[in-house]
Amino acid sequence: MIKDRSIWLYGSHARGSVDALSDRDLLLVSDNPRELGSGLLPFSETANISQYSWQEIEGMARYGSLFLHHIRLEGMCLYEDEAVAGRLGEVLQGLGRYTRADKDLRGFRTTLNDIREGIDDDARLPFELSVLATLIRHSCVLISYLIGQSTFGRLDPVRVVASHFSLDSTITTDFPGLYCYRLLADGRARECMPLPVGLIKLWLNRADRVLEILEVQIGEFERNSGNRESNASDGKS
Amino acid sequence: MQATANLDEAYASRTRLRRALLVCSQELSLQLGLPAPRFPSYVSLPAEAPTDIQKAAGVCNRIAAASHSLCQPSEPLDDRWRNGWRELRDNLEELSAAMKSVASK
Numbered sequence: 001m002i003k004d005r006s007i008w009l010y011g012s013h014a015r016g017s018v019d020a021l022s023d024r025d026l027l028l029v030s031d032n033p034r035e036l037g038s039g040l041l042p043f044s045e046t047a048n049i050s051q052y053s054w055q056e057i058e059g060m061a062r063y064g065s066l067f068l069h070h071i072r073l074e075g076m077c078l079y080e081d082e083a084v085a086g087r088l089g090e091v092l093q094g095l096g097r098y099t100r101a102d103k104d105l106r107g108f109r110t111t112l113n114d115i116r117e118g119i120d121d122d123a124r125l126p127f128e129l130s131v132l133a134t135l136i137r138h139s140c141v142l143i144s145y146l147i148g149q150s151t152f153g154r155l156d157p158v159r160v161v162a163s164h165f166s167l168d169s170t171i172t173t174d175f176p177g178l179y180c181y182r183l184l185a186d187g188r189a190r191e192c193m194p195l196p197v198g199l200i201k202l203w204l205n206r207a208d209r210v211l212e213i214l215e216v217q218i219g220e221f222e223r224n225s226g227n228r229e230s231n232a233s234d235g236k237s
Numbered sequence: 238m239q240a241t242a243n244l245d246e247a248y249a250s251r252t253r254l255r256r257a258l259l260v261c262s263q264e265l266s267l268q269l270g271l272p273a274p275r276f277p278s279y280v281s282l283p284a285e286a287p288t289d290i291q292k293a294a295g296v297c298n299r300i301a302a303a304s305h306s307l308c309q310p311s312e313p314l315d316d317r318w319r320n321g322w323r324e325l326r327d328n329l330e331e332l333s334a335a336m337k338s339v340a341s342k
Contacts, residue, residue: 051306059316067312107248114253126275127259131252185276 003081004054005030006088010075010152011048017153021188023048026078027071029057029088054087061091064098066145070152097225101218104142105211111135112207119200129181129195132203137179139210146217154179165213171206178203247318254304254325261297261336265290268339277301293335300328 011025012018024047031053050067052060060068072092080086112135119128140157144150147164151157158175161167183189195203258277266273269286279301280294307321 050312056317060312065312104248107246110246110249111252114249114256118256123263123273124256124259127256127277130276131256 002031002083004032004084005079005081006077006084007079008071008075008088009078010071012153014074014076015153021154021183023186023188026050027052027075029054029084031055054084057088057091061095063100064096066098066100066142068092068095069098069145069150073150074152098142098145101142101146101214101221104138105214105218108135108139108211108214112204112211116204119204126181126184126192129178129200130185132207133175133179133182136175136203136207136210137182139207139214143210143214143217146214146221161210161213167206167209174199174203250318251304251307254300254307257329258297258301258304261293261332264336265294265297265339289335289338293332293339296328296332296335300325300332303328 006027006029008027008029009025010027012022013024026047026049028049028051030051057068068091071088072095075092077089080088111131115128115132115135118124119132121128137154137157140161141150141152144157144160149160149164151160155172155175159172162169162172177193177195180189180192184192255277259274262278262280263273265280265282268290269282271282280297282291282294286294303321303325307318307325
């Protein structure tokens with residue numbers, strides 16, 4: 001069996017913005033994921049590990065994976081087997097623009113509809129709030145990329161979007177209270193303040209607004225990318 | 238099961254799968270008078286729980302284990318979802334039958 005592990009650290013530990021709620025985000029690329037248990041990662045028990053095969057990574061690179069953009073922006077290589085030394089770095093160097101934003105928007109819309117259907121059920125409320133928080137953060141991560149201000153932190157993407165689009169600043173100050181439910185779901189928080197019904201409705205409306213912004217930004221990004229490609233081909237001819 | 242079957246929407250499907258696991262684990266806990274979990278998690282039942290509930294919990298836990306790989310924390314992968322779905326579908330059918338059996342008592 002060829003040793004083909006590439007292990008990268010990303011997220012708050014790589015950014016140097018660790019707090020009490022931070023987990024350790026690790027990317028493991030290998031066609032032999034069982035290699036993980038080899039003792040190479042003494043902290044693997046407490047880490048949030050994303051595992052991909054090399055084929056998956058190369059497939060992701062073809063559509064300009066936002067996750068790979070994340071790794072390119074702030075990832076740190078912890079270990080590479082000799083057979084794959086530099087391989088992920090090369091993939092990241094050649095990474096093109098993200099091309100699946102439209103598809104993401106559809107997924108976010110479907111998920112937001114699902115949340116609306118389940119949020120009145122008290123038994124499901126904490127879960128639905130955790131999904132809503134995640135959806136808003138993911139949407140803002142994508143918007144931050146589309147406007148050229150990529151950021152992948154826990155709260156920062158919402159702050160960037162609120163500031164760039166002059167949204168009511170309470171969206172930024174309220175967001176930690178909503179995101180607490182995501183941390184609760186992950187076992188990183190013990191309890192969250194209950195959200196009043198009015199605030200939950202407000203968050204659903206804010207999610208709608210964020211998705212509207214996302215839709216507009218996808219259109220602008222596609223137009224600008226098309227123009228750049230057209231100018232580049234004009235320059236060549 | 239249909240709610241998780243959209244093979245081209247991994248983002249929505251993985252959330253639906255987790256929601257289905259939550260509902261199942263809450264229902265099983267309710268049947269035994271145990272506190273209902275707030276989030277999807279492995280179902281842990283007392284050894285004296287009835288066989289049909291144990292069986293449903295076992296399937297539920299199998300699906301939760303499979304979903305760990307399918308529902309990557311970083312990026313939803315349609316290809317992985319599409320490939321993993323075949324295996325998952327059999328487990329979901331089994332879970333559906335097991336839950337019907339539990340609910341009918």
